[in-house]
Amino acid sequence: MPEEDANLQTVMGLIMNGGNAKGAAFEAIKAAKAGNLDQADAKLKESDKFLAEAHNAQTDMLTKEANGEHAPVTLLMVHAQDHIMNAITFRDLAGEMVDLYKKLED
Template sequence: MSEEIENQKVIMSLIIAGGNAKGASFLAIKAAKEKDFKEAELKLTEADRFLAQAHNAQTDMLTKEANGEHAQMCLLMVHAQDHVMTAITFRDLAGEIVELYKRIEDK
């Protein structure tokens, strides 16, 4: 497989994993709002799995870089990395919001 195609696959995997993580995080907030905390926790765990996939793809890229296999940087790669970082931030915030809904329900 050509290097360019391999880079495209990594880029798309980052975008997909980031989007899936953000979507699961959003569903966690929605479930907590509806007082379905079990579902909220399941969605947060699902988001974590997607973020782990993105992390693994990033680690593979970093390992290749350290071994002298430099990936060609392009706007799509920057977008993919931004997508993942946004998903991480959204996941962290979703966890806090779920906890707030739990506290409200406990009172």
């Protein structure tokens, strides 16, 4: 696979995993709001799984960069990194909100 295609595949994977992580985190908030706390916890774990996939791809890219294999910085790459950072922030906030709903339930 040509290097450019591999970079595009990695970038698209980051975007997809970021979107899936954020979506699962949002579903966790909705589940907690409805009183489905076990489902909320499961959705947070699902979000974490998607974020781990994205983190592994980022680690691979950073390792290559450190070894002198520089990836081109494109608008799509910047968008992918932004997507991941927003997903991480949203996941953190979702975890706090689920915890709050749990306290309200008690």
